Amino acid sequence: MRIFDKAILGSFAIALLAMGTPTTADAFPPASVTGIDLPTVLTLDDQARRFAYLIAQEAAEQSQDKQAADAVATSRKSLKKLRTIVLDPGHGGENLGALGVVQIQEKYLTLELAYRLRKELQQKYPDARVILTRYWDQSLSLSDRVHFANRMGADIFLSLHYNAAPHQHAIGFETYFLAADEVTPGKQEKKGKPIATSQNVVSGMEQRGLGVEEGVYNDALLTLKRDLARENQNRESGLLAETIQQNLVKRIDSTDRGVKQANFGVLRGALMPAVVVESGFLTHPVEGEKVAGEKHRENTVSALVSAIEDFDQRLAERAAK
Ligand SMILES: [Zn+2]
Missing domain, CATH: 3.40.630.40 (Zn-dependent exopeptidases)
Incomplete structure (x- = not known):
């Protein structure tokens, strides 16, 4: 998948989450009927961080800049x-x-x-x-x-x-x-x-x-x-x-x-x-x-x-x- 596609997919997934749709991998609590569900919103922050990491990783891999790729890889624990x-x-x-x-x-x-x-x-x-x-x-x-x-x-x-x-x-x-x-x-x-x-x-x-x-x-x-x-x-x-x-x-x-x-x-x-x-x-x-x-x-x-x-x-x- 190209970086661009992944970024779009990422924001799409985030938008879905914001609507309170639970994903299969992680059982997020559904949004409450009354409005914003805090746990869901807070989890979005973690999801966004994860996507940012994945995007940086793929960019580094594709740029064939070994140093950059290594830097991303070691930043991840x-x-x-x-x-x-x-x-x-x-x-x-x-x-x-x-x-x-x-x-x-x-x-x-x-x-x-x-x-x-x-x-x-x-x-x-x-x-x-x-x-x-x-x-x-x-x-x-x-x-x-x-x-x-x-x-x-x-x-x-x-x-x-x-x-x-x-x-x-x-x-x-x-x-x-x-x-x-x-x-x-x-x-x-x-x-x-x-x-x-x-x-x-x-x-x-x-x-x-x-x-x-x-x-x-x-x-x-x-x-x-x-x-x-x-x-x-x-x-x-x-x-x-x-x-x-x-x-x-x-x-x-x-x-x-x-x-x-x-x-x-x-x-x-x-x-x-x-x-x-x-x-x-x-x-x-x-x-x-x-x-x-x-x-x-x-x-x-x-x-x-x-x-x-x-x-x-x-x-x-x-x-x-
Ligand atoms: Zn105390």
Whole structure:
């Protein structure tokens, strides 16, 4: 295909997307009936970037300028497993977040951090979709953020925050994933027929041999599958949290407060590896000044980019086994 044709095709595809037509390759959320669907519009930006790259690539190939072709080729990097990354700038709108020694509300700092991280990831990985849960000073509920990530088919979800304490001594960075107790809420045996009435049931699998009604068996199997999926998601969230914390240790000169588990609303119900990153204390007299500065933000961004690369690599290695 000639470059010209491809460019036309590109803009045609973009126009189609703008009308909310889902493509087969990527299940974009359809445009809402009420008007512009934000996720679709935001995805257009990624599509346009990708087309621009493809066009540059073809131009370089056809010009037979080996140097130019090499330059384009090396500019392209792809993550192996991660395709859609959702970044969640904590708080927003009426929800101000913490206020520390520097009089800047947390909601602005998290937004700034998310924008920087997005820009860095997009420049490095033209193929990746990097989407924010909010792009301006907007109120969003915790469950809205998670549902948005689920709806976008996110491969990972990072909720970005800065910490606060009632006293001035707390310092350092920490990464959270969902507490295990919250992962499988129905873990305790359910009351009622199947398990209580059948004898010698060791596991869900044996119920079939015992002639338990099909419907009951299916329910048990579905529950088992759902629990396994949740446990897997939780394990991967733990791995992501660990990877992030390791990279923060390398790049931020402060106290390593470790990986923690908590029952955070913004993590509940996430279908993908999901974490909360607290990259420093706004309330510490020294760190509070630092986190509002450029250097700390740069270091946090570079730690998070490497963490995402490392996590992607770990997923790829595991898949190859
Ligand atoms: Zn926060």
